Amino acid sequence: MCKHGTEEMVRVKITAERSHTGKAYYRDMPIDKCIAPIVRALQEGGIDMNGSCCGHGKCEGAIILADGRELIILSPEDSERYRTGSNMPDTTIMNWIRSLPRDYERWPVGSW
Numbered sequence: 001m002c003k004h005g006t007e008e009m010v011r012v013k014i015t016a017e018r019s020h021t022g023k024a025y026y027r028d029m030p031i032d033k034c035i036a037p038i039v040r041a042l043q044e045g046g047i048d049m050n051g052s053c054c055g056h057g058k059c060e061g062a063i064i065l066a067d068g069r070e071l072i073i074l075s076p077e078d079s080e081r082y083r084t085g086s087n088m089p090d091t092t093i094m095n096w097i098r099s100l101p102r103d104y105e106r107w108p109v110g111s112w
């Protein structure tokens with residue numbers, strides 16, 4: 001994860017719902033450098049999104065899709081812990097997941 005403020009410009013679609021004009025348009029936006037290639041690939045693939053953050057090493061990263069779903073970005077270390085269900089620090093993803101709206105609780109919780 002990159003330090004806060006380490007960004008790369010990516011051309012992103014501002015959806016009509018989020019546009020101040022009510023019409024979709026494209027704009028260069030600063031995206032956290034370590035996830036910029038993922039955001040760019042999603043944009044080029046026509047996936048609308050509302051935002052993204054890599055977490056800057058403080059929490060997991062996320063790319064928020066326009067339809068309400070989220071792509072969670074785990075570090076390689078947290079990914080391994082997630083996959084094996086071992087030694088997941090209570091301070092990282094579990095607390096973060098607990099802080100999400102209740103609808104999210106059905107998601108990874110329970111498989112840990």
Ligand SMILES: [Zn+2]
Pocket residue numbers: 001002003032033034035054055056
């Ligand atoms: Zn980063």
